[in-house]
Amino acid sequence: MSVVGPAVPRRPPTSVLAGIRLQAEPDSASVAGFDYEISSHAAITGAVVHEPGAALVSGRLLTDIAKALPAQPVELSDNGNCLEIVCGLTRFTLPLMTVEDYPALPPLPAKVGTVDHSDLCDAVAQVVVAAGRDDTLPMLTGINIEFHPSFLRLVSTDRFRIAVRELDWEPMPLTDDSESASMLVPARALAETSKVLTGPRIEIASGPGQTILGLMTVDQHHTMRTLDMPYAPYQRYLEAAHTASARIRSASLIDAIKRVSLLSPRGTRVELTFAATTVRLSAGGDNEGSAEENIDCEFDGDPLTIAFSPRYLLDGLTVSHSETIEITLNGPTKAAVLRAADREPDGERREGLIYVLMPVRLPG
Numbered sequence: 001m002s003v004v005g006p007a008v009p010r011r012p013p014t015s016v017l018a019g020i021r022l023q024a025e026p027d028s029a030s031v032a033g034f035d036y037e038i039s040s041h042a043a044i045t046g047a048v049v050h051e052p053g054a055a056l057v058s059g060r061l062l063t064d065i066a067k068a069l070p071a072q073p074v075e076l077s078d079n080g081n082c083l084e085i086v087c088g089l090t091r092f093t094l095p096l097m098t099v100e101d102y103p104a105l106p107p108l109p110a111k112v113g114t115v116d117h118s119d120l121c122d123a124v125a126q127v128v129v130a131a132g133r134d135d136t137l138p139m140l141t142g143i144n145i146e147f148h149p150s151f152l153r154l155v156s157t158d159r160f161r162i163a164v165r166e167l168d169w170e171p172m173p174l175t176d177d178s179e180s181a182s183m184l185v186p187a188r189a190l191a192e193t194s195k196v197l198t199g200p201r202i203e204i205a206s207g208p209g210q211t212i213l214g215l216m217t218v219d220q221h222h223t224m225r226t227l228d229m230p231y232a233p234y235q236r237y238l239e240a241a242h243t244a245s246a247r248i249r250s251a252s253l254i255d256a257i258k259r260v261s262l263l264s265p266r267g268t269r270v271e272l273t274f275a276a277t278t279v280r281l282s283a284g285g286d287n288e289g290s291a292e293e294n295i296d297c298e299f300d301g302d303p304l305t306i307a308f309s310p311r312y313l314l315d316g317l318t319v320s321h322s323e324t325i326e327i328t329l330n331g332p333t334k335a336a337v338l339r340a341a342d343r344e345p346d347g348e349r350r351e352g353l354i355y356v357l358m359p360v361r362l363p364g
Contacts, residue, residue, distance in 0.1 A: 002066070003220055006192035007033030007040040008059035016101045020059040022076065022083070024049045032105060033059055036225075038189045039105045040196075043219040056099040057083050065092050106223050108214040109205040113171035115152060117202050117217075122321075123154050123165040124194040126353045129315040130163035131156040131187035142184040144231040145213070147171070147206070155234060156187060161312050162234050162356040163319075169204070181206075184227040185213050193222045237335050237356045242328035244301025246274055247341050250325045254317050256281050256293045261310035263291035269360045270313065273305040274329070283310075306332045307360040316355035332362060 004020055012018040012035065021032045029047035033040045055078050065085060072088040082093040124143065132140030146153040151166045183206060198217055205214030215222045261270050263284035273280040279297045284290035306329060317325060322340035329336050336359065340352035 002063065003042040003196045004031050004033035004040040005059065005063045006189075006196065007035055007038045007222075008063070009035035016056070016097060016103075018059055019056040019097045019102065020062050021099060021102050022055045022057070024052050024054070026052055034103060034105055036103070037186070038193070038225075039223045040193070041105060041221050045219060053078060054099045055083050056097040056102050057094040058097070061094055065094075106212055108216065108221055108223065109210045109212055111172060111203050111205050111214075111216075112147065113169050114201045114203050115167065115169040117197060117200055119167045120202050121194045121197065123152075123167050124190055126165050126319040126321075127154045127156045127163040128187050128191045129156075129319055130158055130161045130355070132158035134158075138227055139184070139229050139232060141187055142227045142231075143187045143190050144182055144184050146182040155231070157232055157234060159232075160309070160358050161316065162237055162354075163316070164234075164238065164354040164356075166351060182231065183210070183213055184229065184231050185224055186227060189224045193224065196220075197222075234356075237337070238354065240330060240335070240337075242330045242337070244274065244299065244304060244329040246279060246300075246327045246329070247298040248279065248295065248325055248327065250317055250320065250322055252295045253279075253325065254314060256295050257310050257314055257317075260291040260293050263289050264310055267310055269307045270310045271305055271307045271362070273303070274299045274301070275303050301329065304329065304332055305362065306336065307362050308336070308357055309360055312357055316353070316357060320353050320355065322352060332359060335359070 008020060009017055017035050023030045023032065026049060029044040029049055031042055031044065069087045069090065075086045077084045078096070082095055085092040085094070127143055131143060135141060140158050142156070144155040146155070149171065152169045153164065153166045156163050193215060197215065197220065203216040205216060211226050211228065212223050213226055257270055260281045260283045261267060264270055265284070265288055269283065271282045273282070274297070276299055277296060278294045279299070280292060280294045282290065282292045316338050320338065320340055322342050324341040326339045326341040327336055335356050338355040338357065
């Protein structure tokens, strides 16, 4: 039930969408959830069907019950008025909703390629931190997925930071010479769906002009309606030249930010002053108290001081999953770029998250 739970709306526009549909075929059984924006369908592995049929019950209650049941076989039966759930010595009954009123799930688009399950889930978890949460700016609440011939690129931004992650995939052979396409997918829907996907490979279904993105495994298929709007231009921030760079151990920087930001007024600003071999973190002032800490770094460039939101800076560092982080800078008022500085065994830079962060204006 946890697979289809995210597709059950918290505030359904109609009562029927608050349900989860259970379907029993002669040789299979499945559950489904749908809210007109997201759909989820999952096969129930190992199910033994005695009588085909369908039932619709409260998705919230069914999900809660499934989490609480003991690790024993579960029997489901429809007595005409209620769905009866028996597991060992535990028995529940749920009132039935009108299954005939439940809308049909949207058809899946054509398959366009496959991607490694863990790569996709890691990439979504990394970029979702920078997605906007202001529904009045829907363009910024999505994750833009770009389909390139040799890689996928996931991008999110809330205007204050940009998260970019590229990952390998295996596209289907193209039937024409169409250019790389992109889709803007609601970030929350993609993040929640990625958490319940199982299996080593994920099939991606989409296509030019499609308004639906599909994600499929052997036992599941999910769809989500895309946001029909152009995405914010971001490429110039990735291509900008830099005048300074620093390499710092991520764990040391994360711990220092957490300590120093305790004295940051309302968590608004932590200042970083870079020198040849150290970076000094500072926050606060004479009236509210202050904090300061020095940590080792390798810095190339003229000394400078730049300030960031500690929360936004920690978001990028935490999801980078890198032992060493490289920060490239172009003065105290221009965006900084954070990248993993770890190396592969062959010496090549390990590909990972690119996190662009706008600084906070320094006082004075």
